[in-house]
Amino acid sequence: MTIAPDDAQRDALLYRAMRDFIQSMDDTLPGKFEITKEGIAHDMLAPVGPHELTVLRVRKCLEKVMPEELVAHTGTPDVEGETQGIMRHPDIMVIAEEDMEVEGSFDPRALVAAVEVVSRSNPDNDWVGKMRDYPLLGIPVYALFDPRSASGAVLSGIHDTPLGPRYSVRKDFVYGEDVAIGEWIIPTQDLPRYP
Numbered sequence: 259m260t261i262a263p264d265d266a267q268r269d270a271l272l273y274r275a276m277r278d279f280i281q282s283m284d285d286t287l288p289g290k291f292e293i294t295k296e297g298i299a300h301d302m303l304a305p306v307g308p309h310e311l312t313v314l315r316v317r318k319c320l321e322k323v324m325p326e327e328l329v330a331h332t333g334t335p336d337v338e339g340e341t342q343g344i345m346r347h348p349d350i351m352v353i354a355e356e357d358m359e360v361e362g363s364f365d366p367r368a369l370v371a372a373v374e375v376v377s378r379s380n381p382d383n384d385w386v387g388k389m390r391d392y393p394l395l396g397i398p399v400y401a402l403f404d405p406r407s408a409s410g411a412v413l414s415g416i417h418d419t420p421l422g423p424r425y426s427v428r429k430d431f432v433y434g435e436d437v438a439i440g441e442w443i444i445p446t447q448d449l450p451r452y453p
Contacts, residue, residue: 294344294387308405308450312375313349316403319444320352320373328370329355337372338363339395346391348372352399352440366395371440376404378452389413393423400425401439405452408433414440 313332320330331351338345345363350373357368372392376384384402392400393416403410409432413425431437433446 294346294383294391306378306452308452309375309377311450312403312405313373315449316373316375316444317350320350320439320442323442323444324352327354327356328352329358330373331358335363337366337369337395337397339366342391342394344391344395346372346388346395348388349375366392366397369397371399371401372397373401373403373439376402376406376410378406381406389425390422393425396423399440401437403446403449405450408449408451410437410446412437412439 317330317332324330329352331353332349334347336345336347337351344366346366348369351364351369352371352373353364353369358364372388374384374388381404385404389400389402392413396416398414398416400413401410402412409430411428411430413428415425415427416423417426429438431446433449433451436443436445
């Protein structure tokens, strides 16, 4: 008699298989891979100049106003909620330097905020997928900068809904306005747009 694994075991096995696949594809296929609640997200195009320049300028602005023990980190590793079956890689992670002293992925609950510059090739990954996944991971603030429209939004206030944790507060902005990410206010007037 064969006993089928329960949903939690099956989800854990599926997550591990997706994670192993992504690790095997490292440096083999172009783009960036992430694991979402819906499966693997693949942003096939490498970030373009306006994307990277936005990341740089937002990071610099944040580091000017944040306390010294916090950093606006733009490198690896990913943030991973293994029990939720999610592995994401924010463009900027606001995190305490001491919380970076770990082996493997960062604990998403250690992030003070996640910042994304919306991808030109896969905007739904940022506007839909990450808007769903980041509150599931417990990331208290999620800021989006969209070079397609020179606008963005900051989401906060995680609360429970029938569909799981979601952000309850959304503050939209347009480039040129000052924007509050958590308790820090940064300018947006020098951010580039996609051509």
